[in-house]
Amino acid sequence: MVRDYIARDPRTGKPISVAKTKVVEASFEPIEGPWSALVAGDAMSLAEGSLEQREVRWLGETHIMGRSHGVRALSTVPQSMVRAAHGLLLLALEDDDDAVRISALEVLPEFAVRRSEDLFDWLSVLLDDDSIGVSKAASDALARAAPTFPSGVQSSLENELRSPIAYRQQAAWKGLKSLADTWPEVVADHIDTLLLEQDVTLRRKAAGLLRKVLSRNSSAVWDLISWSLNDDDSQVRRTAAKTLPALARQDVRMATMFAERAIADPDSEVRLAAIKAIQKLDKDHGRARDLIVNGARSKDLRVRKACIELLPRLMGEDELRIFATDLLKTETNEALIKTLDEMRFDALLEGTEAQKNAALAPAIPVPEIDKEIAQSQGKGIGLLSASKPKDLIEKAEQQEAALSSVEPKTPTIERRPSQDEIMGYMDDEEDDFDDFDSGPDEEMF
Known part of the structure; x- marks a missing residue:
């Protein structure tokens, strides 16, 4: 066998820790029982039949182990004994004893992790075993192996999903759901074929897995949702529509397109699921806005x-x-009429005086720096009176007291020059002119 590649830190040479899928590990956690107390050599001897029985102590009790228990313990053998144990397991799968075949099927999933050649071929054969116990054990082994070996069990899983036998079909669907956690793309391929089945039960179950494969977020998944929304069965469409809110968080464009189709569906549950998807969408998106506006006039309440x-x-x-x-x-529902009345109510125009005042926008608060500047200048802010600093008030009072202590001076009367004086017309010239008119000149005439 080719050795597995181990990623190592180039500086230290130590292996780099890589996260592992917990689901895969849980699927093959060995089922413990009294056979777990067997040592590897005894387990091999019991499985091949060279040792008839072995006594062991398990949980304080004594147990007698036979061949079937030895087969069940083959998964615990060391790596050096895996090849031999693999041959013994193949022989046990074709043994005539039902108990031995059941034990081989129980250990098959966990042993296949170490060596899987021909094991799944025998699994497909034993699914149709005449013994009900063996057939059920094969179905359980298929369900456990599916999450880690999708290719190994693909054909068997396809057949078992459509089996008319209830326990076989239930085990196959359990395995398919577990497979969705590890290989969603493989499950998408199974859903693709199941949605084409005539049996409506298969289509409903397939639609129920759509939510599990949404994480793939690919065109294949979008096609599956689209086909399910067009299905003739309303239950299939409802199940598909319920995935739209989750899709809206991943791809707004595709969710809007599907919601636009689902909101016109004749089934009310499908339309309601479409509305829930629209609530998750970006309301600024043009098509989402149109869907909401048109939905406000829908006939569905x-x-x-x-x-x-x-x-x-x-x-x-x-x-x-x-x-x-x-x-x-056009609205007839009383509750919606009340809601719409509240939306159309304008407090500034139709409200009471108190409502109008409450609807007024509050004044913009004055910054603290502006308040300090105004106060330093003795000014008021808004309707509040100016609060002068204490030192300014004291200084103003001292100046007022100093001015009141000085005696007021008697104002002096000053003669202001006339306009004639300003213009240069003197009084002595006017006097001479008067003397000339009334003087000796009168005697000359």
């Missing part, structure tokens, strides 16, 4: 209610009032 509740998150106040007023013209 639940769809209409869900869409109307989303309107305040979608529209501004003015647009919401106009749209709510328009919806009130």
Whole structure:
């Protein structure tokens, strides 16, 4: 066998720790029992029949181990004995004793991790064994092996999923669900074929696995959801529609497209699931907005209610009032009418005085630095009176006291020059002119 590659740190040479799938480890955790107390040599001897029985102590009790117990203990042998143990296990799978074949099937999944050649071929054969006990053990082994060996059990799993026998079908579906945790792409291929079945039960079960393969987030999964939403059976469509909210968190574009189709579905449960998906979408997305606006006029009350509740998150106040007023013209549900009335109510126009005052926008707060500057200048802020600092008040009082102690001076009367004096017309010239008119000149005439 080729040795497994081990990733090592180039500086230290130590193996690099790699996360392992817990589901795979849990699937092959050895089932303990009295056979676990057998040493490797005794287990091999009992399995090949060279040793008839061996007495062991297990949980304080004594147990007698036979061939079937030796076969069951083959998974505990060391690596050096795996090849020989593998041959003994193949012989046990074709043994005539039912108990031996059952023990071989019980150890098959955990032994296949160490060496799996021809084991799954025998598993497919024993699924149709005449013994019910052997057939059930084979079904259980298939369910346990499926998460780690999808290719080894693929054909057997496909057949068992469609088996008319209940316990075989249940075990196969259990294995398929476990496989979805480790290999979702393989499960998607199984769902692809199951959705084409005529049996509606198979299609319903297949649709129930859609949520488990959403993590793949590929076009193959989108096709599966699309086909399920177009299925003739309403239950299949409901199950597919319930995956849309989870899809909306991964791919808004595809979720919007599917929700647009589902919201027009004749089944109310499908439409409601579409609304839940729309609630997860980005409301600014154009198509999502159109879906909500159109859904507010839906004939389905639940769809209409869900869409109307989303309107305040979608529209501004003015647009919401106009749209709510328009919806009130056709709305008949009392609860929705009350909701729409609240949306269209404008407190500034229709409210009481208290409501109008409450609707007023509060004044923008004045920064603290502006308050300090205004106070230092003796100014007030808004309706509040100015609060002068104590040192400024004391200084103003001292100045006022100093001014009041000085005696006021008697104002002196000053003669202001006339306009004629300013213009240069002197009084002595006017006097001479008067003397000339009334003087000796009068005698000359």
